[in-house]
Amino acid sequence: MGHLGDGVVAPSTVAPPPATAEPEAPQPALPPVGPVERVPSARRADSAPATRPARSRSKRGLDLGVAVLTAPLTVTLGLVCALLIKLTSRGPVLFLQERVGLDGQGFRMYKFRTMRYDAEELLNSDPDLWDQYVNNDYKLPVSDDPRITRLGKWLRRTSLDELPQMINVLLGSMSLVGPRPVTRAQFDAFAEVVDAYRSVRPGMTGYWQVNGRSDVHYPERAEYDRHYVAKWSFWLDVSLIVRTPLAVIGGRGAH
Secondary structure, eight states, X not given: OOOBTBOOOOOOSSSOOOTTOOOOOOOOSOOOOSOOOOOSOHHHHTSXXXXXXXXXXXXXXXXXXXXXXXXXXXXXXHXXXXXXXXXXXXXXXXXXXXXXXXXXXXXXXXXXXXXXXXXXXXXXXXXXXXXHHHHTTSOOOGGGOTTBOHHHHHHHHHXXXXXXXXXXXXXXXXXXXXXXXXXXXXXXXXXXXXXXXXXXXXXEEOHXXXXXXXXXXXXXXXXXXXXXXXXXXXXXXXXXXXXXXXXXXXXXXXX
């Protein structure tokens, strides 16, 4: 599915952020996706139409139907990835991180681990690396990030690291299509679009993922998410699901 990396955690001014946050590369201008209408007010966008995705039976049916139909493939790929992770690096197979979902509630998002088991210690013990991390908007370019394993770089490039999020889809904490899951710090920072994030389940793929992934940065990424919520329809979800494999194969914005 479309990749974002594992999501960047902006730390507080008191303590450094978890080192397991996934890096994102510096971003260019917003790529064209057709007319993206700005909504003057997030709360205006989150009025009646914006709440439909969370309550749509057709959307939930699409999530479950695709999950069941693709289960043989996703389970097989997942087992292969898990075995490779165990054979090539120390540490757990899965990476869990708290994200914000429907109604602003926190949930645990699953991903395959792409970093070394001592990633946090490595970041905090290297002043130069930490300065680079902070100065680059709390992320490191994959090519310069010593925390990411060799297999992890490949998993990110192919977006296979996000395969375990199918668990979140089945549990109902995520959808196949929606805004990318944000951290609590990101959720609190984007006051203008917070109602859009609150009104839907976050997705494995969406506007941002099929139009550049990590090549799209904030605030453009947040504008994509707000546009999706305002314009949601069942067929928009179908269209984005169909476009996702092409975006992954193309590799654009895969970091």
